[in-house]
Amino acid sequence: MKYFNNLCLIILIQAISLNSFAQLRNLNSTQKLFLDNELNGISTSLDRIGTSISVDGNIAAIAAPKSKGHGVVHLFEHNGIDWINKGFVEPSDGFFDDYFGGSISLHDNTLFVGAYHHNYLNKTGAVYVYEFINDTWVEIQKISSPNNVYESHFGISVKQENGWLIIGASGESKVYVYKKLNENWELHQTLEPSLIVFESFFGYGLEIKNDELFIGASAYSDQSENDSGIIYYYRLINDQWQLQDSLLPSDLFNDNLFGIAISLQENRLLIGSPQAFSTVISGTAYVFEYINEEWIEVQKVVPDDPKLDSWFGSSVYLDGDSAIVGAYRDSEIYSEAGAAYLFNLNESTWEQSEKMFSYNPTNNGRFGISVFMGNNKMLTGGYREHGVDSVSGSVSSFIYSDNSWSTPNTLSFHKGAYDRRMGSSVHIFENSAIVGTPYRYSTNQSAVLYYELQANQWIQT
Numbered sequence: 001m002k003y004f005n006n007l008c009l010i011i012l013i014q015a016i017s018l019n020s021f022a023q024l025r026n027l028n029s030t031q032k033l034f035l036d037n038e039l040n041g042i043s044t045s046l047d048r049i050g051t052s053i054s055v056d057g058n059i060a061a062i063a064a065p066k067s068k069g070h071g072v073v074h075l076f077e078h079n080g081i082d083w084i085n086k087g088f089v090e091p092s093d094g095f096f097d098d099y100f101g102g103s104i105s106l107h108d109n110t111l112f113v114g115a116y117h118h119n120y121l122n123k124t125g126a127v128y129v130y131e132f133i134n135d136t137w138v139e140i141q142k143i144s145s146p147n148n149v150y151e152s153h154f155g156i157s158v159k160q161e162n163g164w165l166i167i168g169a170s171g172e173s174k175v176y177v178y179k180k181l182n183e184n185w186e187l188h189q190t191l192e193p194s195l196i197v198f199e200s201f202f203g204y205g206l207e208i209k210n211d212e213l214f215i216g217a218s219a220y221s222d223q224s225e226n227d228s229g230i231i232y233y234y235r236l237i238n239d240q241w242q243l244q245d246s247l248l249p250s251d252l253f254n255d256n257l258f259g260i261a262i263s264l265q266e267n268r269l270l271i272g273s274p275q276a277f278s279t280v281i282s283g284t285a286y287v288f289e290y291i292n293e294e295w296i297e298v299q300k301v302v303p304d305d306p307k308l309d310s311w312f313g314s315s316v317y318l319d320g321d322s323a324i325v326g327a328y329r330d331s332e333i334y335s336e337a338g339a340a341y342l343f344n345l346n347e348s349t350w351e352q353s354e355k356m357f358s359y360n361p362t363n364n365g366r367f368g369i370s371v372f373m374g375n376n377k378m379l380t381g382g383y384r385e386h387g388v389d390s391v392s393g394s395v396s397s398f399i400y401s402d403n404s405w406s407t408p409n410t411l412s413f414h415k416g417a418y419d420r421r422m423g424s425s426v427h428i429f430e431n432s433a434i435v436g437t438p439y440r441y442s443t444n445q446s447a448v449l450y451y452e453l454q455a456n457q458w459i460q461t
Contacts, residue, residue: 054106061111063101071100073113075137089113089130089137095120100128103168105158111137112165114155119145125154127167129185141184145169146176159206164236166213168203175203175215177241189241191215193232202232207264211236214247214269216259229258229273233295249273249286250297258286265318269295272313272325278302283312285325287350303341304352307331312341319373321345326368326380333357338367340380342405354405356380359396367396376400377453399453 054061058077065071068090075086089111091100095118103114109132118126124145130137145154149172157168165178165185177189193202205216213234231247247269249258261272267290274283278300285301301323303312307330315326323343330339338361342354358367358380371380378398398405431453 054104054111056106056108059106059109061104061106063104063113065099065101068094069096070094070098071102071115073101073104073111075111087137089128089139091115091118091126091128092139092142098126103156103158105160107160110160112158112160114158114167116153116156118155119148122148122150122152123171124148124150124152125156125169125171127155127158127165143167143178143185146187146190147172147174157204157206159208161208162210164208166206166208168206168215170201170203173202173217175206191232191234191241191243193217205231205259205262207262209264213241214262214264216262229256229260231259231262231271245295247271247288247295247297249276249284250300251277261314261316263316263318263323265320268318270301270316270318270323270325272316274311274313276313278306280306280308282306282308282310283314283327285313285316285323298348299350301325301343301350303327303355305332305355310339315368315371317371317373322373323350324371324373324378324380326371328366328368330368333361334363334365336364336366337361338365338369340368340371340378342378356396356398356405378405 058079060076062074062076063071064074070091071094072088072090074088077084077086091098091113094100094115097117097120098115099117100115101113102116105112111130111132113128113130114125115128116125117123126145127143128139129141129143131140132138145152149169151171152169152174153171154169154176155167156170157166159166163180165180167176167178169176173192175191176187177191178185179188180186202217203215205214207214207216213236215232215234217230217232232243233245233247234241235244236242247259249256249271256273256276258273258276259271260274263270269288271286271288272283273286275281276284278284282303286297287299287301288295289298290296291298303310303325306312307327310327310330312327312330313325314328317324321344323345325341325343326338327341328338329336331337332339337358340356341352342356343350344353345351356378358365361367368380372378376399378400380396400406
């Protein structure tokens with residue numbers, strides 16, 4: 001399947017809470033959040049800490065899906081000044097390569113952890129449910145794959161809202177809907193497309209808000225177009241999730257990968273399609289709005305300077321009347337150094353206002369692979385950029401002040417390391433930033449870094 005490797009790369013990185021922020025500046029790093037060699041008394045070598053991050057209020061859940069072989073999830077609580085280590089959870093029946101923590105969702109003192117490789121021989125998958133009881137995270141339920149299908153990948157995505165638990169099983173092109181009854185989550189409904197397409201990734205991408213559910217199948221192929229992508233739109237009617245529409249771009253082509261990145265805000269969707277055609281195959285992003293009870297494409301957003309194979313649209317984020325779109329393979333400065341584009345809504349038209357580059361552009365740096373935006377701050381990850389040392393990875397930082405974005409500075413290691421892949425994920429909580437660093441080739445260690453914004457300076461603390 002063409003572009004399969006790039007698709008899998010984005011899927012792995014987007015499992016990390018990829019809501020978008022571009023580049024920020026005026027940063028100084030002083031120390032790491034975690035010790036490299038040990039966290040909570042267990043080795044972190046090859047653990048891939050930071051692969052998934054979920055934040056709810058002052059609680060952060062940070063996955064390490066290779067830790068102890070089966071994976072663990074570390075819990076932190078923010079006390080207004082620092083993130084305090086509250087220990088970790090692990091599966092009661094964990095086994096090697098479960099990938100426990102491949103997806104996580106934290107909501108109202110309940111933690112849902114996907115282990116989509118659980119059941120080593122068949123990789124059918126499972127989801128574990130934890131509740132915070134008497135100051136301790138307690139495993140209260142294990143939800144196994146209902147159909148026990150080989151490589152079902154049940155739990156590859158997990159979302160919970162308003163009493164509904166949505167679990168993706170992309171290997172069998174199904175999404176399972178659970179509802180809490182008598183203190184347990186019970187299977188309520190199974191969703192699947194009317195036409196099942198092998199390796200369409202139906203169920204990997206999930207977005208839910210109130211009574212609306214969006215399920216992405218970014219490698220969906222119809223009879224004429226391969227890997228074009230599609231998004232299925234469901235609404236909750238009479239206690240059942242019912243398919244309302246299938247969202248497609250107005251100019252569907254092979255290998256568009258439409259739906260690989262989705263950002264939802266109120267009645268507006270921004271959908272990435274990193275292999276779509278503008279004047280060249282540079283990628284696009286599509287804006288859909290909910291008008292007269294229908295999701296309608298209102299604009300195809302393209303960069304002012306489309307470049308071949310830049311993967312514009314590989315990451316997207318909406319924040320009010322602003323949007324950020326990553327193009328992690330843009331080669332304007334160096335080959336695949338990457339870029340991020342800022343768009344603003346001018347009356348009814350999205351217009352490019354800036355093109356942003358890394359604080360420290362690097363050949364093959366992949367700046368723009370992850371983006372997060374809000375509260376006049378932007379962060380963008382470049383997981384192969386040069387930090388203090390070769391290919392350690394970095395995150396560029398921007399702050400909006402006096403009607404302009406600052407020149408970029410960088411969050412990086414106090415002591416760099418080869419192929420650390422810092423910036424594979426980023427997340428912001430008020431004036432704090434968490435940066436995932438899932439891998440380092442030279443010592444095979446992982447870390448999550450923590451920064452605070454102090455007088456417009458990001459300080460690693």
